[in-house]
Each structure stands twice: as structure tokens, then as C-alpha cells.
Amino acid sequence: xxxxxxxxxxxxxxxxxxxxxxxxxxxxxxxxxxxxxxxxxxxxxxxxxxxxxxxxxxxxxxxxxxxxxxxxxxxxxxxxxxxxxxxxxxxxxxxxxxxxxxxxxxxxxxxxxxxxxxxxxxxxxxxxxxxxxxxxxxxxxxxxxxxxxxxxxxxxxxxxxxxxxxxxxxxxxxxxxxxxxxxxxxxxx
Numbered sequence: 001x002x003x004x005x006x007x008x009x010x011x012x013x014x015x016x017x018x019x020x021x022x023x024x025x026x027x028x029x030x031x032x033x034x035x036x037x038x039x040x041x042x043x044x045x046x047x048x049x050x051x052x053x054x055x056x057x058x059x060x061x062x063x064x065x066x067x068x069x070x071x072x073x074x075x076x077x078x079x080x081x082x083x084x085x086x087x088x089x090x091x092x093x094x095x096x097x098x099x100x101x102x103x104x105x106x107x108x109x110x111x112x113x114x115x116x117x118x119x120x121x122x123x124x125x126x127x128x129x130x131x132x133x134x135x136x137x138x139x140x141x142x143x144x145x146x147x148x149x150x151x152x153x154x155x156x157x158x159x160x161x162x163x164x165x166x167x168x169x170x171x172x173x174x175x176x177x178x179x180x181x182x183x184x185x186x187x188x189x
Contacts, residue, residue: 003034005142006075010062010082010110011045017113017134018081024135025142028171032185034077043069045084059086059097063110070108077145079138080110095137095160098144104184107145111137115163129167136171146184148177 005025007018018038026036049061063080070078088094095116098109116133118125139156151157155174160166173181 002076003032004037004075005029005034005077005079006037006039006070008039008066008070008078008080009042010066010080011042011084013042013081013083013113017083020131021081021134021138024131025138028135028139029142032181043080045082051087054087054092056085056087056093057082059088059094059110059112062086063097063099063108066110067108071106076105077107077142078109079142080108081113081134081138082110083113085114086110086112095166096141098141100149101145101147107142109138109141109145111141116166121163132171133163133166136166136169139171139173143173143177143181146181148173148180148184151177153177 007022009015009018022036022038029036043066045057045062049057051058062082066078066080086094088097093115096109096111101107113134114120116137117130136156143157148157150159151174153174153176154170155177156169156172157177158165158169
């Protein structure tokens, strides 16, 4: 099985965000033998995925369509990246969503960069911090696709209720999660 994580632009998002994310994820997932590939064509957002009352997109609807799209292509891991505000079920907003894998051969996740920006909160933009937040949330959601659940240790898999939680967690797995990831990857091959 090919060890590739595909990055899929969803909707209108600055391509440079995915270029930087690819570089950062390449550095992180290299130790697990994964290549990172940016897919060339964006997947459009649909009007049916938008909730006009909340003025947000339904993350699960977008992710479910992403799953159908990438399964046709035969991808093993995919991370959709979008720049709109998203919500999920009973949560007013989420930074991302992912499913624990039903099998090791496929996993999908989705992150939104919208609430990771300082200007969303009417604060002065900090590009370095923005890129680090995207990196952490991408690792977190991809971690779920490798069977990792939320963690209570000082770990990237710790759940983020707000932006401060994201800022406080490290851009890496704790020892327990790193061991679980290594076991998953060993079985993956």
C-alpha cells in the first residue's frame, strides 16, 4: 500500500497555505515513511453544505463528500483544507473533523484555517503562529485517521476547545501516541 497523504484544497483557499502545510507535514510524517502530495484541483463547496442560519458550513457534509470523491481516486489518506467557518453536530465550531479508521487502508480528515487566524478575533495577524496552528490541527486530525484518539497528555492529540488550547499543545505526539502511531504504521505495511 502506498504511504501517501494527499492534501485537497476545498473551496476558495490560498494555494500558498497548502504549500507551507505540505512542507511542514513532509518534515513531520517523513519518520513514518509517508510522502505528502498536494492535489492540483480544488473541490468546490456546495450550497447544500452551508447553513444560512449559522452562517457556517457543515463539516461532516463536506467531509462525507470528500470521502466519496477520494475513494473513487483510490487514495489512502486525505486531508481536506478549507478557509470557511465550520461546525459539527452539537459543536458551535470546530477546527477540524476526522473519523477513526474503519480499516487501515483509508482515512479522511478536514481542517478549516479560518478560526486559526488572529484577524478572525480582530487581533494583529501573526503568520508564523498561523502556520504553526495549521500544522498542529493537520497533525491532530490526521492522527485520528491513524487510530489515535484524544489524549490528556502534553500532546498534539489533546482536544482543542478554543484557540488557546491549540496554542498550548505541542506540534508532536506524546510518547504514548507516538508508540500507538508506530504500531499502526507497522501494521499498515
